[in-house]
Amino acid sequence: MRVDLLKPLDAVLYREVVSRAIAEDLRQGDITTESTVMAGQRARGELRTKQSCVLAGLDIAVEVFRQLDPDAVVSSSKTDSDACKPGDVTIGIEGLAGALLTGERSALNFLQWLSGIATQARRYVTAAAGRTTILDTRKTTPTMRLLEKYAVRAGGAVNHRLTLDDALLIKDNHVRLAGSISDAVARVRERHLDVPVEIETQSLLEVDEALDVGVDVVLLDNFGLDDLSDAIGKCRGRAKTEVSGGVTLAQIDAIAALRPTYISVGALTHSAPSIDMSFKMMPAS
Numbered sequence: 518m519r520v521d522l523l524k525p526l527d528a529v530l531y532r533e534v535v536s537r538a539i540a541e542d543l544r545q546g547d548i549t550t551e552s553t554v555m556a557g558q559r560a561r562g563e564l565r566t567k568q569s570c571v572l573a574g575l576d577i578a579v580e581v582f583r584q585l586d587p588d589a590v591v592s593s594s595k596t597d598s599d600a601c602k603p604g605d606v607t608i609g610i611e612g613l614a615g616a617l618l619t620g621e622r623s624a625l626n627f628l629q630w631l632s633g634i635a636t637q638a639r640r641y642v643t644a645a646a647g648r649t650t651i652l653d654t655r656k657t658t659p660t661m662r663l664l665e666k667y668a669v670r671a672g673g674a675v676n677h678r679l680t681l682d683d684a685l686l687i688k689d690n691h692v693r694l695a696g697s698i699s700d701a702v703a704r705v706r707e708r709h710l711d712v713p714v715e716i717e718t719q720s721l722l723e724v725d726e727a728l729d730v731g732v733d734v735v736l737l738d739n740f741g742l743d744d745l746s747d748a749i750g751k752c753r754g755r756a757k758t759e760v761s762g763g764v765t766l767a768q769i770d771a772i773a774a775l776r777p778t779y780i781s782v783g784a785l786t787h788s789a790p791s792i793d794m795s796f797k798m799m800p801a802s
Contacts, residue, residue, distance in 0.1 A: 523597060523598050523670060523671055525576060525597070526576065526577075526663070526664070526667050528576070528580065530663050530664070531576075531577050531580060531663075531664060532580065532584075534660075534661070534664070535577060535580045535581055535584060535623070535627070536584060538581070538623040538626070538627070539581065539584060539585065539619075539620065539623055542619075542622060542623055543619060547615070547618065547619045550614075550615050550618045550619055551615070554614045554615050554618065555614075556615070557613070558613070558614040558615070558800070559611065559612065559613060559614060559800070559801040560611070560612070560613075560614035560617055560618075560798045560799060560800055560801050561609070561610065561611040561798065561799060561801045562609070562610050562611075562617050562621075562796055562797060562798035562799075563606045563608070563609050563610075563796070563797055564578065564606070564607050564608040564609075564610075564624070564625070564628065564794060564795070564796045565604060565605060565606050565607065565794060565795050565796075565797065566601040566602070566603060566604065566605045566607060566632075566792065566793075566794050567603055567604075567792075567793040567794055567795055568603055568792060568793050569600070569601065569602050569603060569636075570600070570601050570632050570633075570635075570636045570792040571598065571599070571600055571601070571632060571635040571636045571638075571639045571671065571672050572595055572596070572597050572598065572599050572600075572601055572607060572628075572632050572635065572671065573597050573598070573628075573631040573632050573634060573635035573667065573668035573671035573672070574597065574627050574628045574630070574631030574632060574664070574668065575593060575595065575596065575597055575607060575608060575628065576597075577627045577628070577631070577664070578608060578624040578625070578627050578628040579591050579608065579610075579624075581620040581623045581624040581627065582610055582612065582616065582617060582620045582624060584620075585613075585616035585617075585619055585620045586612040586613045586616035586617070588612060588613075589610055589611065589612030589613070589616065589617070590610065590611045590612065591608060591609070591610050592608075592609040592610070593606075593607060593608050593609065594606075595607050595608075597635070597671045598635070598671045598672070598673070600639075607628070607794070611801055614798070614800070614801075617796075617798060618798070621796045624796070625794055625795075625796055628792075628794060629791040629792045629793070629794050630791050631664060631665070631667070631668040631671075632668070632791075632792040632794075633668075633789040633790050633791040633792050634665055634668035634669060634672065634785060634786055634789040635668045635669070635671040635672035636672065636789070636792060637672065637784065637785050637788075637789035637790075638651065638653070638668070638669045638671070638672025638673060638674040638785050638789075639672040639673055639674075640766055641672075641674060641766060641769055641780075641782055641785065642672065642673040642674050644766060644769035644770055644773070645769055645773045645780065646770075646773065648773040648774065648776055649760075649772070649773045649776065649777050649778065649779060649780050650674075650675050650778065650779045650780070651673075651674040651675065651769075651779075651780055651781075651782060651785075652674065652675050652676070652677040652759070652779050652780065652781040652782070653665075653666060653669045653674055653675070653676055653677055653781070653782065653783075653785045653786055654677055654761075654781050654782070654783040654785075654786070655677070655678055656783040656786055656787040657786045657787070658786070662679070663679075665786045666679060666786075669785050669786065672785075674782075674785060677779075677781055684712075684713070684715065685705055685709060685712050685713065685714050685715060686715045686716075686717070686736070687701050687702065687705065687714065687715065687716040687717065688717045689717050689719065689738070692716070692717070697726075698716060698718075698723060698726045698727055698730065699726060699729070699730050701716070702714060702716065702727075702730045702732060703730075713733035713734065714732045714733050714734070715732065715733060715734035715735070715736055715759065716732045716734075716735065716736065717736040717738050717761075718735055718736060718737060718738065718748075719738050719739065719740075720744075721744060721747055721748055721751070724737070724748045724751055724752065725751070727756070728751060728752065728755050728756060731756075732756055733756060733757065734756060734757045734758070734759055734778070734779075735748070735752050735756045735757070735758050735759070736758075736759045736761055736781075737749070737758060737759065737760050737761065737762075737777070738761050738762045739761075739762035739763065740760070740762075742771060742772070742775075745760060745772065745775055745777075746775050749775050749776065749777050757778040757779070758777040758778050758779070759777065759778065759779040759780070759781055760772055760777045760779070760780045760781070761780075761781045763783075764780055764781070764782050764784075765784070766784075
């Protein structure tokens with residue numbers, strides 16, 4: 518599977534975080550590299566995958582090396598969203614040996630982390646097999662949301678809300694504070710008449726109430742499979758549905774068979790394991 522039309526991240530969105538990552542690692546200097554590598558020595562290196570994965574973050578990894586050696590020459594036959602097998606070369610680079618050694622860990626950290634998210638997303642999308650849309654959530658690493666949600670897109674899943682002003686989603690706490698589903702929806706529509714309204718429900722009775730007030734999307738939170746089937750049946754033709762609440766990869770097939778509009782999965786970002794990769798270098802000829 519290849520994700521078409523994945524728009525690259527604007528470098529403005531990651532240049533500063535790359536700079537901070539280098540500073541975090543470097544501090545007053547790379548004392549090992551400074552002691553073992555001659556100034557001006559050149560080298561070439563290859564960043565390889567050690568397990569099957571979906572790539573995300575290639576430009577960010579390259580940015581690490583470019584901030585340390587602006588003249589480094591980079592080559593790659595891969596792009597974000599590509600599937601890789603063990604041993605595949607993701608990035609080839611030639612430049613100052615000291616810069617490549619100093620940037621190695623930060624570059625790997627970014628690429629392993631984001632590729633882990635993309636790989637996790639691809640697994641869920643594959644399991645859904647086109648029967649529903651896999652969404653991410655706002656369960657992201659603080660200040661790293663834009664990068665993590667980009668990786669989700671690289672894996673073929675779809676971003677839900679990026680920020681709190683991105684969509685109207687009435688959750689259980691909003692309902693409790695407003696007094697009821699109908700009261701919460703009424704208050705929202707007083708201020709945002711033309712914005713689609715999604716509301717979280719936790720029972721079939723709440724689904725009925727949400728449908729009675731004409732919401733656009735009903736979020737079905739932590740429903741058992743039988744109740745999910747009933748709830749999706751109630752909503753069909755009246756509102757879109759989003760299944761949520763600790764959904765695992767093993768559950769996707771059974772849930773997708775019920776044909777909800779969406780399944781949202783926090784695990785795409787909060788529990789994706791990093792991908793094992795390596796960076797091997799040799800003197801440039």
